[in-house]
Amino acid sequence: MTQQLPATMSQSLFDSRADAIADAARQLAALGWTPATSSNFSMRVDDEHAAITISGRDKGHLGRDDIMLIDLHGHAVGTTARPSAETALHTQVYRRWPEMTAVLHTHSRTQSVASRLYAARGTIQLQGWELQKAISGYTSHDSVLEIPVFPNTQHMPDLVAQVDAWLDAGKPLHAYLIDGHGIYTWGRDIAEARRHLEALEFLLECEMDLRRLSS
Numbered sequence: 098m099t100q101q102l103p104a105t106m107s108q109s110l111f112d113s114r115a116d117a118i119a120d121a122a123r124q125l126a127a128l129g130w131t132p133a134t135s136s137n138f139s140m141r142v143d144d145e146h147a148a149i150t151i152s153g154r155d156k157g158h159l160g161r162d163d164i165m166l167i168d169l170h171g172h173a174v175g176t177t178a179r180p181s182a183e184t185a186l187h188t189q190v191y192r193r194w195p196e197m198t199a200v201l202h203t204h205s206r207t208q209s210v211a212s213r214l215y216a217a218r219g220t221i222q223l224q225g226w227e228l229q230k231a232i233s234g235y236t237s238h239d240s241v242l243e244i245p246v247f248p249n250t251q252h253m254p255d256l257v258a259q260v261d262a263w264l265d266a267g268k269p270l271h272a273y274l275i276d277g278h279g280i281y282t283w284g285r286d287i288a289e290a291r292r293h294l295e296a297l298e299f300l301l302e303c304e305m306d307l308r309r310l311s312s
């Protein structure tokens with residue numbers, strides 16, 4: 098793949114983002130959270146651009162050539178490659194929160210099963226778990242951490258609209274599940290996004306264990 102960069106963007110900047118995405122993806126794939134080419138990952142590069150995984154690639158074996166540049170409206174920049182089918186969900190985060198620089202989307206079994214279990218309710222309310230404090234802004238296990246579960250659709254504008262509606266209602270949002278699909282979360286840097294993802298995976302496992310053991 099040939100990736101032409103804008104004149105104002107250095108190759109080393111783009112490469113550092115591509116390498117960080119590939120590293121994170123490899124580690125998440127090793128955990129079994131990106132089966133069968135699923136999942137997608139991105140990082141902000143500057144105020145107008147992000148680096149994102151090319152659609153359909155094996156996320157456990159990404160190299161620089163599997164990452165491409167887009168603008169914050171999801172258009173390819175300097176390449177004919179096709180960005181992730183779910184690019185609109187990444188650019189939505191970058192447009193809404195200038196401080197966010199990484200978006201991670203995975204398809205673990207836990208995320209997938211939890212999304213189905215709680216889809217009818219439309220939300221998972223986590224409370225009482227110490228690990229809630231791994232989510233930025235949460236300082237106590239006592240607070241309620243609410244993760245919405247949106248219906249799945251192949252039509253990205255509908256998903257984007259559901260996320261917008263949640264935020265426009267003034268509700269906090271650090272992550273969301275999509276029914277039968279997976280999870281999206283983000284962070285001010287990729288380490289924060291990973292911390293959110295790992296904490297949420299753990300919290301969803303705990304909730305489902307509790308449900309299983311108390312039924």
Ligand SMILES: CSC[C@@H](O)[C@@H](O)C(=O)COP(=O)(O)O
Pocket residue numbers: 133134135136137150151152153154180181182183202204
């Ligand atoms: C391989 S099925 C999963 C896809 O439909 C999609 O949900 C996904 O996560 C990966 O899509 P991609 O276009 O590679 O970013």
Ligand SMILES: [Zn+2]
Pocket residue numbers: 135136137183202204278279
């Ligand atoms: Zn997906």
